[in-house]
Amino acid sequence: MKEGSMNTHLWRSGPNGPGGEPADVTVGCHRRLRGPYTGAGSLVRALVPAAYERWPELVRAHAIEILTMAPELKDRIGAAPETLTSLAAPEERTRIYAAVRTRRLAHGLVEFLHSYTNLRGSGPLGLRFTDIDEADPTDQEFLAILLRRIQGMPISVTVGSRGGDLPDELVSALARYATRLTPAQTATTTATGAPQDPGRLLSAYIASDGTSDDPDELAAYEAADPALRATLHDERAALLLRDGDWSLRLGAVPYHLERGSDPAGAANEALHEAVYYTAGLGLWHAVLDYSDRARAVVDPEQAERYWDFSGKMGSSLAMLGRTQEAEKLYLEVRARYALPMAQMFTGYFMAMLYTRLHPAELRDHQLAKSYLSNTITLASLLPDAEERTFHSVFQRNGMALVEMHLGNMSEALHLVDTGITRLDAELPADRHRLHRSVLVHNRGRVLAALGRLPAALADLTTVIGLDPNYPDYYFERAGLLHKAGQNSAALADYDTAISLSPPFWEVHFNRADLRAKTGDAEGAIADLRRVVELEPAELDARVNLISLLIETGQAKAVEPLLREGLRLTPDDARLLQVRGQLAWDAGSADSARHDFELALESDPDCVAALAGRAALAFDSGDIDTALRDLTRAVELEPGDPDLRYNRAYVHQAAEQWQAAVDDYTLALGLPGADQAELLRQRAKCHRALGDREAERTDLEAATRTAAGSAVSAGAA
Known part of the structure; x- marks a missing residue:
């Protein structure tokens, strides 16, 4: 166990x-x-x-x-x-x-x-x-x-x-x-040594749908007459199609037809069905497998089917992160076929590789734009009016994505807007309902990027009305509602997204952020625990959870989370820093210093580890190290008032009075600063510098600030 x-x-x-x-x-x-x-x-x-x-x-x-x-x-x-x-x-x-x-x-x-x-x-x-x-x-x-x-x-x-x-x-x-x-x-079977009937062994292998690992059955299958094998495969496929579950069409049926008497016909059709079914569900490993097998049974001269399978194979490679292999396949199709549809589809996917799917270092939005300019031209030449309208709008929607990535938001909005107008004007209302909703959703995304939150929310609300069971729309609208300050509505949308989908960690991560910002620490902790349960390697969630547990006085619950996090990523600087902080809180300065050092070896810019090491150095009388670490921390996070306060305090302890005054003054202008404490400490520095008037002014201001804070706390 x-x-x-x-x-x-x-x-x-x-x-x-x-x-x-x-x-x-x-x-x-x-x-x-x-x-x-x-x-x-x-x-x-x-x-x-x-x-x-x-x-x-x-x-x-x-x-x-x-x-x-x-x-x-x-x-x-x-x-x-x-x-x-x-x-x-x-x-x-x-x-x-x-x-x-x-x-x-x-x-x-x-x-x-x-x-x-x-x-x-x-x-x-x-x-x-x-x-x-x-x-x-x-x-x-x-x-x-x-x-x-x-x-x-x-x-x-x-x-x-x-x-x-x-x-x-x-x-x-x-x-x-x-x-x-x-x-x-x-336990294994014991061989009897008795001769076995080759016909029975062959039938058993066929009946196993090629899954048997019995060496005698496999030998009988390989030794059998190819024509007999093909006949048996045909018969087995026919039986499964007649009496078997539908899902056999994704496994045993195409397997037998590929080895039957008509691989270029019957197997071709079976694999085509399997490719489209699994692609519609996002089962990309299966799509890749079926497409590869389909290309093996289809004559490349059967151009439309061959490039269709090649395109699906490329899509699956791209979705699985194998984008350079996908590009190679698309280029193969483009070199082999001058067919407008083949050029248009592969051109679109090449553009998506270069604007969205390739690793960042390989992306080239201008190259993506050039591919889409070509596909837009091809779409405009299609003879069928309905196809011409749809494909023209579809390609321009791709161009809108590229324009977004290039920062041309107004042009992206224009492309999407005109696409919506054109579909409404030129296509029957019941055609391409999905793509119409996608266009409205994309317009909402562009509007959000432009800072036009009310209009973006209106578009998200529209697409939810069109597609009320699609969870991602609620998830996205919740984020916009949170930005607009409508937190109750945002929480309701997160709840709906959760109810409409199998579990996904992102919705809980975002809801935790909203709950934490609205003062519901326990709700945020519950959501972050859910993230870690679903995907333990999501380190941002783990770190945020640990921080909230410490802030709410639940440090004892941190240890198993920290241990598991370090098992998964033993050199994560944030987790090492937390372990050091806990060791320091427990009175073990040496262990804390060791962990802070490990954290900084992993990430020299880990601010919390720099601050922790500085505090240890200050406690041990090493002012120079404390100032060096705090100065680097302030450079990395100049808007943190606590870091400014800490450096000022070290300057003050070293009797570097003016440097301390400068840091206290800067800290006073930052959001979240403890005004009263900063003023009291600056007053001490003014006194050391001989400026009694500045000292008195700061002390009076500190008293007023403290009194105001007490009144506010009482009213709350």
Whole structure:
């Protein structure tokens, strides 16, 4: 049993076998079965039908993640809340999801399992997942998050892998939370030595949908007549299409058709369906896999289909952060095909790479603009009037983004405004509803950047009316409402965003900031705890949480947060500084100094560590070091009155009276300064300098300031 775990989780590596711990649910995760979420979807199919009978409200609360992972359950539980994105026809779907959406879905399923096990109340739920090294990254991500987040839940997990590579996040979770059993510790079958029928072995391999790791079955498959193999693959695909779940179209069906008698036809169509379905859900690893396989079965002379697959492959690479590979693919398409649509689509995506998706050092907004100038021209030449209107507006919307990045806000606003007007004038009202809403949203963003908050809020309110189940709009409007000082309305929007989406940390981080600024420290702490629970590596949230706990007198709660943060990022200067501060508070100056030094080695400009080391130096009589550190801290944060006060106090202790007066005077002009204390200390310096009149003036002002503060506090 690992540290922090109430459960024993196991990781079995090696060949699959009949042995293993008993489990309530055992699922195979091999992507050849059902593509993305093969394992998670099978788990959902096993649990949800009965759960829906007993606790329908629980299932409905998690419908988005459930139906993404097991779409065939829609007939049982109904549709998830619809958005303009989910309702748009494929050719009108202009919004694409970020790759991080899968983390939201994984967190949502973990929380469904948490609630399910609490309601179930019949002992631990045993889950077994096999073939995790052959799983789609969505399942691997889900398992990593599951292992981390089920500590304290009545759930035990066994995972099985065949020995292949696993992503770092899953390896880390398995190493921390699971006991690994090697092949020698894993039960395996005992060979009988009896000859086996090749036909039966071949059929068994086909029936496994290519997932069997039985060497005899694989040998029989490889030795079989290719024509017979193709026939068996065709028959298996037909059976699955007739009798199987829809999600088999994302795994076993295309697998068999690729190896059947008509890969260029039937497999082509199956992969096309899989590409568009998974792209619409933001399952980019799967899109990349299907697109690559589709290009292998499609003749490049079948130009429209080939460049379409290439474009989807490029999009998936870009969304996964592999932007230079995406650019290479787009350039390949542009060199191969002179077709207007191929040039227009790849030109648009090249522009997006250079204005938004490439790493900052590779971005070139002028180059992006040149690509879009070309695509706008191509769009204007399309023969179909409706297509010409839509694509012209779409490309100009891309140009508006580039103009925003170049700082040309007025031009960006003009481009979006004219696009909205043109769509309204030239297209039927029921066409491209999604893109119309996107344009209004983009106009709101430009207006916000221009500082026109009321107009920006009006546009966000409009798009919420058009697309009321899309959580990101509430999240964005909440930020604008907060800027406008409408804090109650902002909190309501954050609450709505949370209710409409699987968990995402950003909404809690922003709500914590709002709560902290409005005096709700405990609410802010709760939100920041939620961020750290969802994504422990979000250091800004961890640091803010630790600071709030210290400020509210809850220092004892800091230690586990600090320890985990330093385990994840052992050289983070902010966390090292906090550890030093806690050591100092506990009376251990040597430990505090050591941590401040470590923090400054990691980040020489860590102001809090500079201030802490300066205080230690002052306490030990090392005035020069204290002044050097405080001077650097003041240079970095000249608007901090406390740093000015501290340096002035050190100058004062060193009898550098005029330097102290100068710092106290500067501090008095800064927001948040303790006016009365600064005036009292400056008065002492004036007395040392022999300026009795200045001393008396400061002391009288200090008295008036202190009295005013006392009256204000009493009234409050």
